[in-house]
Amino acid sequence: MTKAGVRVFLLAGLVACVQLFVSATPSQAVGQVTAFKQAVAEAAAQDRDLAAFYREYGYQPLWTGSSRKDRRRRAALFDAIAAADDHGLPSARYDADSLLRQLDSVRSPRDRGLAEVALSRAFLSLARDMQTGVLVPARIDSDIKRQVPYRDRKSYLTGFAQSDPAGFFRALPPKTNEYSRLMKEKLRLERVLAQGGWGPKVPADGLKPGQSGAAVVAMRNRLIAMGFLPRSATNSYDTQMLQAVQGFQVAHGLTPDGVAGSGTMAEINRSVSDRLKSIIVAMERERWMNKPKGQRHIMVNLTDFHARIFDNDVVTFETRAVIGKNDSTRRSPEFSDEMDHMVINPTWHVPRSIAVNEYLPQMKRNRNAVGHLKLYDRRGRQVSRSSINFNAYNASNFPYAIKQPPSQRNALGLVKFMFPNKYNIYLHDTPAKNLFEREKRDYSHGCIRLQKPFEFAYTLLAKQENDPKGFFHATLNTGRETRVNMVDPVPVHIQYRTAFTRAKGPVQYRRDVYGRDGRIWDALEKAGVSLRAQQG
Structure with a gap:
């Protein structure tokens, strides 16, 4: 179904079910309400937060009623799912097509109750992903100690029930300038990807000012495509190209010497897809820090x-x-x-790991090694090295603290x-x-x-x-x-951050020195995030 078709369907409401309810006798209507509530309670039972919300909400519909507000809520949810890709989120996780089919097939109060809870499940998944990220950082890398500001899941539902539907979704992602600029760059790179990227890679391990030829032309074309060099027909590595290389180097954390050595050339030859991955990972990281x-x-x-x-x-x-x-x-x-x-x-209070793994072996070989460091016993008294048999100790039983005044x-x-x-x-x-x-x-x-x-x-x-x-x-x-x-x-x-922005100037890219962003991208891809190419 097209986005316009989704809109028509959502604004029209659950026609078959509503007509069934309107034509019912009073006793039938009471039975239908009861059947709906029972279906909601049954479908929500396996999720503690969903069950608590609907119990407190009196098992009333949040999405599947016939009121204007219900229709606006449904429309806002599907609009947010449609925009999930813009945020680098796994849109398939929220499965809009399946939800639409379920709504379209509602023929009874029970069907409506099951659809009601299905919409709430998708909503909870999308809301948390959009606000605080798709991944749990520590599961990706144990050195990411980030305390993600997770919000109580039930509060999403209670907050949404009391809010303007579209406004609620707009408030979920980080409101930082960094996030806005990252999203802008993501959309720009998607358009570049749709147009074929930055052209052929430069067929050279390195180039120097004064050189000319096909490789220089290829580098010229990539620098133009990336926005570091004005349009030019030169085939030589001239002063203007040197300045463009320097600009590229500054934007990529490289020594700005204007020489396209092997390190600079490797970065010039990075693909649009590589940069897009860095942007998407940076957006996920910004969601992990979604608080002041x-x-x-x-x-x-x-x-x-x-x-x-x-x-x-x-x-x-x-x-x-x-x-x-x-x-x-x-x-x-x-x-x-x-x-x-x-x-x-x-x-300097030398950490024990350094004391026993680095300095103890040296002092075993020569008791006067690292003579600028002082040793102290458990009572805090300085101890002369001449009184210590260092060979009697190992990493587990070394009893001294080491300090540098x-x-x-x-x-x-x-x-x-x-x-x-x-x-x-x-x-x-x-x-x-x-x-x-x-x-x-x-x-x-x-x-x-x-x-x-x-x-x-x-x-x-x-x-x-x-x-x-x-x-x-x-x-x-x-x-x-x-x-x-x-x-x-x-x-x-x-x-x-291997990708970050500044208020002015090009987006900054850096090497993945610890390999962490590569692991995050792999996890995002496994979760369903994908690269896309968009026509402008």
């Missing part, structure tokens, strides 16, 4: 190797970051928490930013400044290292100190470990 992020908040995008402070959805500070190394014990997790203090001149050489640098969490992840300074010059920056044990930690601190302190820089350095110059509380705790969101 905070008027002021900190966002760390692991794939982008950056940390940013946002005020009223505007970036007010950003710095490069180093994230956890891509191995099973070091990858940085994804979660949200609140930063409530910073520590200036921090002591405040200093320029401290592994945490001179300041750390704390949002206490069970994963022992925080943001901090580092003496290893050279790593920030690298394009791919996954080197830490899981915490987030900042290139500009002092400036990061000034920005945070500016909300509570008249002279944030002076306050910070006066505290730093004492050389003593000092805790500075945030007067207003700042939400911190550690996220992972």
